[in-house]
Amino acid sequence: MAERDVMEVDVLFVGGGVSSLSGAIHLRNLIEKHNQKVAEQGEGKTLDEVMIAVLEKGPYLGAHSLSGAVMDPVALKELVPDFSEKGAPLEAEVTGEEVCYLTKSGRLKAPIVPPPLDNHGFYVISLSKFTEWMGTLAEEKGIDIFPGFAGVEVLYDGDKVAGVGTGDKGIDAHGEKKSNYEPGIDLRAKVTVFGEGPRGSLTKSLVKKLNLDEGRNPQNYVVGVKEVWELPEGRFAPGKVIHTMGYPHKSDTYGGGFIYGMKNNRVSVGLLTGLDYADPYLDPHREFQKFKLHPMVAGILKDGKIVQYGAKTAPVGGYWSVPKLAFDGGVLVGDSAGLFVSQKIKGVHAAMKSGMLAAEAILQALIKEDYSAAQLGSYEDALRQSYVGKDLYKCRNFHQAFQGGLWMAMVKAGFQYILGGKILSDRLPAEADFKHQKTVAEVYGTAAPSEEQVGNLKFDGERTFDKETDVYHSGTIHEEHQPAHLKIPDLNICYTTCVEKFQNPCLRFCPANVYEMKMDENTGKKGMHLNFSNCLHCKTCDVKDPFENINWVPPEGGGGPKYSVV
Amino acid sequence: MNIVVCIKQVPDTEAQIKVAGGGKSIVTDDIKWVMNPYDEYGVEEALKLKEAQGGEVTVVGVGPKRVTESLRTALAMGADKAVLVEDANFYGADPIAAAKVLAAVIKGLNPDIIFFGQRAVDDDAGIAASAVAEYLGLPQLSTVIKLEIADGKAKATRPVEGMTLILEAPLPVVVTAQKGLNEPRYASLPGIMKAKKKPLEVKTLADLGLERADKLEVLALTPPPQRAAGKKIAGETPDELAANLAKALNEEAKAI
Numbered sequence: 001m002a003e004r005d006v007m008e009v010d011v012l013f014v015g016g017g018v019s020s021l022s023g024a025i026h027l028r029n030l031i032e033k034h035n036q037k038v039a040e041q042g043e044g045k046t047l048d049e050v051m052i053a054v055l056e057k058g059p060y061l062g063a064h065s066l067s068g069a070v071m072d073p074v075a076l077k078e079l080v081p082d083f084s085e086k087g088a089p090l091e092a093e094v095t096g097e098e099v100c101y102l103t104k105s106g107r108l109k110a111p112i113v114p115p116p117l118d119n120h121g122f123y124v125i126s127l128s129k130f131t132e133w134m135g136t137l138a139e140e141k142g143i144d145i146f147p148g149f150a151g152v153e154v155l156y157d158g159d160k161v162a163g164v165g166t167g168d169k170g171i172d173a174h175g176e177k178k179s180n181y182e183p184g185i186d187l188r189a190k191v192t193v194f195g196e197g198p199r200g201s202l203t204k205s206l207v208k209k210l211n212l213d214e215g216r217n218p219q220n221y222v223v224g225v226k227e228v229w230e231l232p233e234g235r236f237a238p239g240k241v242i243h244t245m246g247y248p249h250k251s252d253t254y255g256g257g258f259i260y261g262m263k264n265n266r267v268s269v270g271l272l273t274g275l276d277y278a279d280p281y282l283d284p285h286r287e288f289q290k291f292k293l294h295p296m297v298a299g300i301l302k303d304g305k306i307v308q309y310g311a312k313t314a315p316v317g318g319y320w321s322v323p324k325l326a327f328d329g330g331v332l333v334g335d336s337a338g339l340f341v342s343q344k345i346k347g348v349h350a351a352m353k354s355g356m357l358a359a360e361a362i363l364q365a366l367i368k369e370d371y372s373a374a375q376l377g378s379y380e381d382a383l384r385q386s387y388v389g390k391d392l393y394k395c396r397n398f399h400q401a402f403q404g405g406l407w408m409a410m411v412k413a414g415f416q417y418i419l420g421g422k423i424l425s426d427r428l429p430a431e432a433d434f435k436h437q438k439t440v441a442e443v444y445g446t447a448a449p450s451e452e453q454v455g456n457l458k459f460d461g462e463r464t465f466d467k468e469t470d471v472y473h474s475g476t477i478h479e480e481h482q483p484a485h486l487k488i489p490d491l492n493i494c495y496t497t498c499v500e501k502f503q504n505p506c507l508r509f510c511p512a513n514v515y516e517m518k519m520d521e522n523t524g525k526k527g528m529h530l531n532f533s534n535c536l537h538c539k540t541c542d543v544k545d546p547f548e549n550i551n552w553v554p555p556e557g558g559g560g561p562k563y564s565v566v
Numbered sequence: 567m568n569i570v571v572c573i574k575q576v577p578d579t580e581a582q583i584k585v586a587g588g589g590k591s592i593v594t595d596d597i598k599w600v601m602n603p604y605d606e607y608g609v610e611e612a613l614k615l616k617e618a619q620g621g622e623v624t625v626v627g628v629g630p631k632r633v634t635e636s637l638r639t640a641l642a643m644g645a646d647k648a649v650l651v652e653d654a655n656f657y658g659a660d661p662i663a664a665a666k667v668l669a670a671v672i673k674g675l676n677p678d679i680i681f682f683g684q685r686a687v688d689d690d691a692g693i694a695a696s697a698v699a700e701y702l703g704l705p706q707l708s709t710v711i712k713l714e715i716a717d718g719k720a721k722a723t724r725p726v727e728g729m730t731l732i733l734e735a736p737l738p739v740v741v742t743a744q745k746g747l748n749e750p751r752y753a754s755l756p757g758i759m760k761a762k763k764k765p766l767e768v769k770t771l772a773d774l775g776l777e778r779a780d781k782l783e784v785l786a787l788t789p790p791p792q793r794a795a796g797k798k799i800a801g802e803t804p805d806e807l808a809a810n811l812a813k814a815l816n817e818e819a820k821a822i
Binding site: 005007059060129144146148149166169170178179180182185187307308475476477562564565 | 578579580581582596598748749750751752753754755756758759
């Protein structure tokens, strides 16, 4: 087997999202300050030529970044005090807010905005655009950004993380090398920061191997499905923020909708669906399309045009699901660390702050030349003491409280906010999302529910779209001649237990129609067909498969969505 | 060998193109830019030639500062030097105006062979390469899918309607690359690192003693008509489907 090339860097950030970029920028700033101090005081050692690299599987920074989003600017103000002069692409400051409960045809507006959802002083942003902008700041600071390269394996020296191996390029569907085959390389680093976003593929294997989740709750996820629309002039004010609960979700499904006013008459509209849902016929993309048909939402979107579509998971397990964050040779940041504050529906500031705190620990590690878990552990201590840690602790039982359904949860959520987080016992347990899956028979009382029972929808192509049309609006594209990147260890399960119990829910929970049962003309039987080039890299399948029978690994670098305004 | 490759930066294939107010240009904010896909075949062929016969590959581009990224991509693939003629307003220029600039740069490089993509995927003009060949008094081999360089001559294979042409020309020559010429290599991580240190010269139009002189003017730019949704023909058996299809072609499409 040919030896792979090795490239040494000092600090490697895996994933080019806001947590990694904040970390990289802050680290560079800290190193400059440190060197200045050494020069002024004439003592200590400078840190020279520290190579900071960011690895990103998307074709450019922001291509795989997606969120609602309303951002608390607290971390931005710390990292880039002159963010306004530097042209931070903020859509609008939040002007008006509304929380409502939707019924099929009506709505109940909450008389006050529940405190966790008070967004005053916050900004509506496009995470994709914001990430791209942070990338330009990082490049100006001499940080080496490598878009189009996927990390496919964690490198270890014994139990110490030593870096990441990138994927080969130019392999055809049969695993053979094409004429432009380019082998991946081993990127070795003193410290590796994992900022892969929700359900990171490397983070997943790393947490398992190093037992970082010992004694913690398993992580739980929502999938957010959204579209950006362009509306008639003046229809929806920039900075107007609406959050909804209720329709289209039944009371036993976690999640809710959002509508955020952007500038230039654009609006972000989306629906979050908790992946611990029980109904095997639930389809998060379809539920989002239904959301758009609700009279309130339809009225907002009338005569508008879709601009972009996308979907992504977000970690909602909260405080008790956060794994151990520091280990020999590395740390976890952002959504890979599960730092999303689900009660406030905010993760961007938490991701940024975690990157910055990681940078502070890494600076000390570089000075002391000590990259051990003990040394890097100062990051985790700092995080717990920070506003991120405090926020997470305060709503530590928020998601678990929803086990009894929406109403019970709202009661509990109200109480826990007042009581500073305690609900009955101090820590509520949780189970992995896929374990909540009920069978078709359990939910419908029959093995073959009707279209109507299941809640299927005919898409009109104007207000609602089928998955293929939506995927087109995400700019998603992959090199067609490569092996499918959705690894199914036991295909037999799909044709036996899964279809018997659940009717293959992957056909429905994927917001991109990657999974299809196609009639094989030769055998006359249906076979699993993977439209892998539709993949939005959202990770829903990796989370929700009831048998943990789908393993999402990165496809050839550079492929995937091409988000720009979501 | 002295090898030159001309590249153009165009909107990403997945970019949603909108016509700007005024109806004469496209909206360029929010667009991602890439090296023209046909130019990639040109860069690859240049690199293969250098690997086989030795020499140096210089890549040339004209346009706003962002064109630097595409030049760096070519350097990361293996090109040795780059030249950018920087002009913030150059995108959308008349291809002849672009050719004048390119010719001025290329003249000073003394090339044995100059590669272009066979056309740019944004304006589909396919003019600049021929104009450059004309300005430099060189022969041109266009839409080439196979190229052999030996004994100071270039032999090119070029598909045309119904047949294949084999053409020959003495060096120096302009070649425009067509899909099928080669499989462009990926820029490797070490390649990207090396590219940061390779020389990238920035010139202005004034440096070349030129002024922008477009002779073609865009009068109007309109999006293509909205395609009506496709219709699925109903029917269970092949006979039924055929009958319904024939009926639709006759009555609705009025095609038969």
